[in-house]
Amino acid sequence: MAESPTEKTHIASNEMTPVATHDTAQLVEKGAEAGGEDLAKGQEDRSGIPGASFNVANSILGSGIIGLPYAMKKAGLPFGILLLMLIAGVTDYSLLLLIRGGELSGTDTYQGLVQAALGSPGFYFLSFIQFAYPFVAMVGYNVIIGDTLTKVFERILSADHVLANRYFIISIITVLISLPFSLYRNVSKLVKVAVVSIALLGVLIVIIYIRVGTLHIPDTEGAWNFANFQFTESIGIITFAYICHHNSFLVYTSMETPTPHSWSKVTHIAVLLATILSCLVGIGGYVTFTGYTQGDVLQNYCHVDDLANVARVVFAVTIVCTYPLECFVCREVLENFIVHHGWASSPQPMTRHLILTLVLVGLTLGLSMSTSCLGIVLSINGIIAAVPLVFILPTLCYIRLKEGHWYSREKIPSILICGFGFLVCIFGIVTICIDPSSSRCHSKDLDYCVALNMSSEVQPTGMSVMTEMYATAT
Template sequence: MISYNIITGDTLTKVFQTIPGVGPDNLLTYRQVIILCITIIFTLPMSLYRDIAKLAKVSFISLILTTVILVIVMIRTTTLGPLVPKTETAWIFAKSNAIQAIGVMSFAFVCHHNSFLIYGSLEEPTLSNWSRITHVSVSLALFISVLFAVCGYVTFTGYTEGDIFENYCRDDDLATFGRFCYGVTIILTFPIECFVTREVIANVFFSGTLTTILHVAVTVIVVAVATSISLVYDCLGIVLELNGILSATPLVFIIPTACYLKLSEERWNHSDNLISGLILTVGVLVMTVGFVMTILHPQECSHGKEMFYCFPHNASLYNSTLPPF
């Protein structure tokens, strides 16, 4: 939820800056104002729903907008990519921060925390339906994520920011439309995470049932905490890394395999137990090493800075100083 607010603030401020008459001192150019307004007008009211099924149409709109954004990123790969100089180590297979990348990708794919809510919202909550939905949705997410990653990195290589739309120039109208779609997508996704957080709080502290007053109070507190943190911190990269390392990695690699090993009645050297043990070990290693590296070597953040290749004169000078490849 914190990362979604940061993305909203980063993205929509650049969209509003392109509106005629909106100058640098306009309130619409301050990310804090944007985050507060979006929270009060959109995300908080949507988060107050009790039934996650009410967000089905919202999720469908988000999927359509994601497709539009992907098309825009692919177009800019061919039109902007040749104008951006490639970094010297652009095509090295893996660098030292690959561990943090595993955490970020885990964060992108983690869906365990909302599984029960979504399963309960199905018209026919059967295991066969659930299996079909999860396989199709995760496969689609993998396909889209790979396209985003490849197109984004091919375009900007070592200059790629945690939020890829930070890389596009402010006067790029197509990218501005993409930013708008991206911001709307994030706004529509925010309530789903709030549903999960509220559900966990209800189960842990209130025996799974919230009165109307408690429902509203817990929702407001959760949204307020996430919003407060996102107002004072604006670098997306480290937020995604910490989310991935400390939350997603245990949910994806550690907790499921630990539960399986605990419940398994097979011998310790059974193939399923060995595979689970290997995944568990990798998960612990990724979480430990990734956390240390994230703290010691956080990703640089250039929030709000126009990239050098957005200025043709500077870009040509920069190109002339690059070593030959």
């Protein structure tokens, strides 16, 4: 009997069960049985370079982007911008290394690549952080949705209204929007959602810069330092914002022409777009609030600021649009783990697809009900999960799989990036342990908002009063 494409991949990757996306596997099987008729139909559902670029950019521009002003505060604005540019370049390079490593190892998933290059220990380590990062991100998305929308409804209606209850808001958004989108089996279906998400992010940026010109908060001491000691924590936050490696193979295999050349175009476009928008948010948010800047910059805007409430709604919608892509990754990691251990066969049946999706969405819903403070998540998740995913594992895999000495010229950039990643992990953890208060959650209004809330009882929408209160607050 002739070997199937799946079996060939299995043999080529040292007895490792292939972990291709299940839509791809189904298309291959159908094409063999029906003379390629269904395969051609499946190709119509695949995304081109622009669509794949929007999916990658949307994955980058998730909840981490509102933490970038805080990263500028930790690093110092000039040095923070330099770090953002550096990490953008490393992100682009490491995304290319992932696909090159996949070509060298004959695999088409991140887990398969690490298994082929680093063996079972690497596979288990990656499986953990590749699942943990998007899972925690999904919990964070629910928390952000609950915290932002409830404040908006509290402002419009009242604090006692059912829509001002964060538990109700999180539940209803999850059931009516997040869950249906997460049930898609083909990531290319989310291209339109990604376009909407990025367009709304543009609206958020416009609102931030309107407030740069209308809010005049006194600068804090050391606001314009070139660099600050906590820059390693800033690296974790920025890396958290840029991480998209955990779903890169999902997007790659959903393309019409999945080749390294077309993928390089996708990464260049996506990273450039994400960098421009990230710089705008980071600079605009920090310039407005300087030393007052919180982990979630939207928390710096007062509850009675109606334009800021529009920004909160806009960002909540972008988060809803990003949630399904992270769910795709968590489900794929679990599926690959199940198949890898022989507990179930591939391709994935609809029943298992539904069960995994419902379990993931249910768990994130339950955990998001238990907390309203995720300030330290940006730093810890960035340093412990995002840095290995971006800096360490792609470069280690390339060094192991590429022919030639480990110190050859082609491997030197990978060696430098890998070493830098290890240093960031070590110093980042030390910094957080030394100064844990830096990631403390702010649950109350800042001083200038307290004064503004008192005045709003007389003039609830008076922008002149708001500007005056911001200007006199210290």
